[in-house]
Amino acid sequence: QVLLVESGGGVVQPGRSLRLSCAASGFTFSSHAMHWVRQAPGKGLEWVALISSDGSNNYYADSVKGQFTISRDNSKNTLYLQMSSLRAEDTAIYYCARDPRAVAAKAFDYWGPGTLVTVSS
Amino acid sequence: DIQMTQSPSSLSASVGDRVTVTCRASQSISSYLNWYQQKPGKAPALLIYAASSLQSGVPPRFSGSGSGTDFTLTISSLQPEDSATYYCQQSYNTPLTFGGGTKVEIK
Numbered sequence: 001q002v003l004l005v006e007s008g009g010g011v012v013q014p015g016r017s018l019r020l021s022c023a024a025s026g027f028t029f030s031s032h033a034m035h036w037v038r039q040a041p042g043k044g045l046e047w048v049a050l051i052s053s054d055g056s057n058n059y060y061a062d063s064v065k066g067q068f069t070i071s072r073d074n075s076k077n078t079l080y081l082q083m084s085s086l087r088a089e090d091t092a093i094y095y096c097a098r099d100p101r102a103v104a105a106k107a108f109d110y111w112g113p114g115t116l117v118t119v120s121s
Numbered sequence: 122d123i124q125m126t127q128s129p130s131s132l133s134a135s136v137g138d139r140v141t142v143t144c145r146a147s148q149s150i151s152s153y154l155n156w157y158q159q160k161p162g163k164a165p166a167l168l169i170y171a172a173s174s175l176q177s178g179v180p181p182r183f184s185g186s187g188s189g190t191d192f193t194l195t196i197s198s199l200q201p202e203d204s205a206t207y208y209c210q211q212s213y214n215t216p217l218t219f220g221g222g223t224k225v226e227i228k
Contacts, residue, residue, distance in 0.1 A: 035217075045157075045165065045208055047217040059215040062122075095164055106212035107155045109176065111164035 002026040002110045004096045009115030012086055022079040022096030022112055030054070030074040033099035035108060036081045038092035048094070049081065053102035064090075086119045093117075123147050123211050127220035135228045140196040142223045144209035149189045153213035156185055156194045159222075160205045168207075169194065201227055 008020040022034070036048040049070040050059045058070050069082040079096055093116050097108035124147035134140050144154065152172040157165040167176045169185035172192060182197045196203055204227050209220040 044222045045159075045210075045219045047210075047219070050215065050217070061216045100170075105170075106153070106215070106217055107167065107170050107210070108157070108165070109167050109170075111166070113164055 002098065004098065004110060004112035006094060006096050006112045006115035009094065009117045011118045011120060013121050014087060014119055016086055017082070017084040018086060018117060020081040020083065020094055020096075020115060020117070022081075024077045024079065024096075024098070027098070029072075029077040031102050033102060033104035034070075034072060034079045035097045035099060036068075036070060036079075037095045037097050037108065037111075038090075039095070039114075040089075040092045043092075046092075050099070050104055050106070051079070052104065083117070086117075088119050091117060091119045122216055123150060123213060123218050125209055125211055125218050125220040127207075127209055127223050129223060130221065131224040131226065133226045133228050134199050136199055136201060138199045140199050140203075140225060142194040142207050142209075142225075144187075144192045144194070144220050146190045146192075146211055146213075150211045150213035152188045153211055154185070154187065154192045155210045155212055156183075157208045157210065158203075158205045159208065165208065196225075199225075199227065203227075 003025045051070045071080045093114040095114045096112040098110040100109045154172045156169040159165040173185045206222045
């Protein structure tokens with residue numbers, strides 16, 4: 001079955017960096033675009049970034065553009081989110097989500113359980 | 122950016138009731154509209170894609186309709202396990218955007 005498991009979250013000081021990972025299994029990872037979506041505590045969902053199936057195209061929310069970098073390693077079935085210059089407003093649960101298609105349908109058909117990032121001094 | 126507005130923000134209904142949640146886009150998005158269900162402490166789950174297509178494994182009491190700017194999620198007969206927050210999301214273009222959510226509670 002499709003399984004997505006995020007890791008790398010934790011407490012980080014403002015201005016520091018953090019890299020999240022998402023290990024994928026149960027499907028052909030290289031055949032799907034992938035996303036990161038976040039949810040601040042008690043708040044709604046916010047799309048963060050999208051990467052195409054081969055990693056050649058990336059798209060970002062304006063709120064993280066120039067600050068976060070999405071990447072993937074199809075040989076390791078792993079998605080990444082490199083986050084830099086972290087701010088308190090980046091505090092959220094970060095979800096890895098699968099797109100149904102290689103050429104992004106821009107929907108999310110499977111989600112990981114999420115990893116909590118807390119930016120605090 | 123396309124703004125997605127959901128209403129109501131919360132509702133309370135009885136088991137067996139018909140429940141309707143609406144979602145409005147700030148511009149036409151054709152049928153590029155998806156619905157998700159999120160239970161407390163869990164990741165969201167896809168219910169409806171392309172405005173009206175039921176995701177595999179989702180009970181048929183859930184249905185979606187609409188196109189252009191106005192969309193509806195309907196639960197035909199509310200069940201206790203449907204207590205959750207529901208989000209719409211446009212997949213017309215990036216940045217992808219969600220509605221603010223509708224919390225459905227059971228009376």
